[in-house]
Amino acid sequence: MSDTTYCHQSIAQAVLDHGIDTIFGLMGDANLFMVNHYVREGGGTFVPVAHEGSAVLMALAYAQVSGKVGLATITHGPALTNCSTALTEGVRGRVPIVLLAGDTAVTTPQNSQNIDQREVVKATGAGFEQMRSAAHAAEDVATAFYRARVERRPIVVNMPSDLMWQEVAHRRTVLPVFDTPAFVPEGDALDEAIGMIASARRPVILAGRGAVGAKDRLIALAERLEAPLATTLKGKGLFAGHPNNIGIFGTLSAPGAYDVIAKADCVIAFGASLHQFTTDKGKLLEGKRVVQVNTDPATFTANYRPDAALIADAGLTAGNILHWLDEAEIAPSGFAGEIDAASVAQHPPGRPEGASPGHVDFAHALDRLDAALPRGRVLATDGGRFMTEVWCRLSAPEPRRFLVSTNFGSIGLGLQQAIGAGLAAPGVPVALFTGDGGFMAGGLTEFNTAVRMGLDLIVIIANDAAYGAEHIQFRDRQMDPALSQFDWPSFADIATALGGAGVTVASADDLDAAAEAIANRDRPLLIELKLDPDDVPRMRM
Known part of the structure; x- marks a missing residue:
């Protein structure tokens, strides 16, 4: 200076x-x-x-x-x-x-x-x-x-x-943040929690994004208890690859995983708020003892009232519980051994032959794209009717690389977040799933920014030529949905005009060309999935 x-x-x-x-x-x-x-x-x-x-x-x-x-x-x-x-x-x-x-x-x-x-x-x-x-x-x-x-x-x-x-006169000023975990529970609340866990015959370990740093200790506790592992939506990918992992806990669970959770008698939740979608409005926690561990006491009253609440760090608490289970020589539950976690975590396959002419079956397309997209990716999602199926079927490597831009219930925020993610992780490909309305609301504005910045970005648009959530409400009441429908331009052509590359998928066979384009991409790529607005899976929330 x-x-x-x-x-x-x-x-x-x-x-x-x-x-x-x-x-x-x-x-x-x-x-x-x-x-x-x-x-x-x-x-x-x-x-x-x-x-x-x-x-x-x-x-x-x-x-x-x-x-x-x-x-x-x-x-x-x-x-x-x-x-x-x-x-x-x-x-x-x-x-x-x-x-x-x-x-x-x-x-x-x-x-x-x-x-x-x-x-x-x-x-x-x-x-x-x-x-x-x-x-x-x-x-x-x-x-x-x-x-x-x-x-x-x-x-x-x-x-x-x-x-x-x-x-x-500039003076360097950086204020230290004292964020070393120091919340270790003790006293009657801890004794009650350990008693509930020790007496459980079918416990499940649930982790939210607040427990991301405690992954290894949560796995150790689950293995000691022989308990299945599950995550909230925002914790998706935390236990990827572990044999006890049954996926997302709640309304987004695979059918088999939902049944496993329903049979559990104790849920030990770390860093999760237990809101209505995680608990399926409380139904998944009925008849169970619930132990909730969180550093924010507001979570104990905001959504669900647990049987035992510990204001504590997730990792330190998991280690503490494990210590006392060993001290008391508590036998493992064996619950995880009763199930095939990999099988129960699977969602039913799509129906490639079931799509109407000029369209592709959404679930089948997602299954194919999950296999075609790079493994070490960041997965970003926009808001919209399509999103819950994407959350269920697309794999995420770990929670920090899984973006859910629906905290305010808006559409049109996904592509911007995908760009931010790409710049935070240079060299890591980013896959964004968005809808046609969401892309027009925000993605169209910034797609060229991704081109200018030279990002490795793959945008998949679920194009049902409608505002899908409103379309289905008209249909449910036997009303004309025309006001919710739009004659959009070709998104694949728009991507090319903005300096990227575009591919249109209007049948199951076109998915081969999409997979080839993913493998050979050299600029931001947009894949436009043509969907029947009357045949898109319903939201699961």
Whole structure:
């Protein structure tokens, strides 16, 4: 940096001080000089997006896949309002990112883009950090990074544009986060939990995303108990390849796995919130003793009231339970030995011969694509009617590489998150499943961004030429669904026009060409599955 340091340079340096090498964003008059310094003097990577909300979504996926705090930047006014949906998605997904948002100069309140940005951010549930002065810029950025990690949500730093060219003395400020696991349960609650587990004859170990770091200890406990292993949707892939793994627990379970869970007499849940889809509105937990382990006590009252609740770290607690089971010489249950986990985790195969002319059977196409897609991939999914079948049938290598962009129930967020994931894991292919409506809502805007960034991205569009969830509601009431139907252009042709490659699948035979295109891809690839809107599997939630 030069002898004279300006506020915008101090902000950029504060970001670099936190080890952040990638910013997603859209430049405007309130942040362009900060971005310029970050790239040209700091050597950082700036990913320019087409829509401000995309920057936040990419940062969310980057944070999940990389394990770092994600970072995005935008200018003021409408740029911030364009981020409302994405910020809410991040809040509900509990993803730590920082959004550096410019603000209208305090001296020009008549600016047409001037709004009360604090109130906009507040409505999303994200945190707000007002930049107090140019001299405090680095400290305020550091506070935002600290809050993002501790509070596990997006934090917006509000940067008045009239501060950017004020001179400052930059001081490196990084606030330590004390996140070493230290919650070890003890006392009556632990004794009750161990008693329930020790007396169980058919226990099941359930892990949510909050237990991802405890994988090895959970497996050790399951093997000691001879118990099946299952995950929530967001924990998908955690136990992939283990012989006791029966897949997703809840409404997305394979039929055989659902039956196994129904027979269980004890569920030991680690890092899971036990919401209505995991418990099938409580039906899967009826008649069972439920032990719930979570660091967030709010989960014990938000959804399901467990028989034993331990506010504790998942890994330390699993190890503690294992120790006392050994001390008491508790015999294993043998429950896992009564089932063929690999078999019960399988969903019924699709029907390639059952599709109407000009369409492909969705379940069959997913089974074929799961085999054709690269094994070490990131799996990203958008919202929409198609999503539950994708979640059930497509394999994910581990939870950090499985993106579910439905925390706010929106469509059109998936492709942006797929791009963020691709940049967080260089060299790792990303497969995104989205619907036709979702692609038009958000994917079309950013597909060329993936081309510009040279990402290894495979986009599969479930194109039923309709808003499927609304279409099926019209059909269920014997009403004309025409208002839910759309005559879209060819998505495969659009992908080619935007610099990628496109393949259309309108029959089972076309899946061979899709598999070949996946194997030989050299640019972002889009595969358009032509689906009959009256023959798409129903949502399982």
